[in-house]
Amino acid sequence: DQQVKQNSPSLSVQEGRISILNCDYTNSMFDYFLWYKKYPAEGPTFLISISSIKDKNEDGRFTVFLNKSAKHLSLHIVPSQPGDSAVYFCAARGDRYTGTASKLTFGTGTRLQVTL
Amino acid sequence: DVKVTQSSRYLVKRTGEKVFLECVQDMDHENMFWYRQDPGLGLRLIYFSYDVKMKEKGDIPEGYSVSREKKERFSLILESASTNQTSMYLCASVSGREKLFFGSGTQLSVL
Numbered sequence: 001d002q003q004v005k006q007n008s009p010s011l012s013v014q015e016g017r018i019s020i021l022n023c024d025y026t027n028s029m030f031d032y033f034l035w036y037k038k039y040p041a042e043g044p045t046f047l048i049s050i051s052s053i054k055d056k057n058e059d060g061r062f063t064v065f066l067n068k069s070a071k072h073l074s075l076h077i078v079p080s081q082p083g084d085s086a087v088y089f090c091a092a093r094g095d096r097y098t099g100t101a102s103k104l105t106f107g108t109g110t111r112l113q114v115t116l
Numbered sequence: 117d118v119k120v121t122q123s124s125r126y127l128v129k130r131t132g133e134k135v136f137l138e139c140v141q142d143m144d145h146e147n148m149f150w151y152r153q154d155p156g157l158g159l160r161l162i163y164f165s166y167d168v169k170m171k172e173k174g175d176i177p178e179g180y181s182v183s184r185e186k187k188e189r190f191s192l193i194l195e196s197a198s199t200n201q202t203s204m205y206l207c208a209s210v211s212g213r214e215k216l217f218f219g220s221g222t223q224l225s226v227l
Contacts, residue, residue: 004158006158009156034215034216036218038153041125041220041221041223042220042221043120043206043208043218043219043220043221044159044206044218045218046215046216046217049215089158089159091159091216103149103161103164103174104149104161104216105161106151106158106159106160107158108156108157108158109158109159
């Protein structure tokens, strides 16, 4: 049972345009969401996160939006740059009353390619 | 910066071999994790540990075991490697409810 889903396995965007990566989740106990970026042959690196008490978090070119009622989050990258080409994973974590609250559940990833 | 070090970047093993993947973190984190990454399947949790000598099964523990004798070190063991264990293995650590820090990964090929 895939509790965190990224339905687009790949996305191609022109340099300078907006990239929008989507993520859906099914577990209403999730209360914290993160995005990780992964280059080939490297470990994932943390990008941005959002708590369920917020609906938006911004960090430079990266903004994450959370729609709790729809159990949907999205990552916006504006403007997209060639160095953003990577696989992006969304991840979710249960609240502190869920056992092993530090455990993350990951989506299947979206490969973003930013073209010149 | 937090450093999570995985002992090997690439490993090639034969079917039936016992395989050890080692992971060391330098930030005194209580929690450590082993994930594997496969195309189209994302990152799946194999095992995790929230304290020395403590371990819990993740989503896909079959065929694996773990060892955590010291706080900084978390080992993943493949008792008898099989071809379906060919994958990228990623170790991570975290303190409390902060973000996970990952190692660079070990690409394991089982022939």
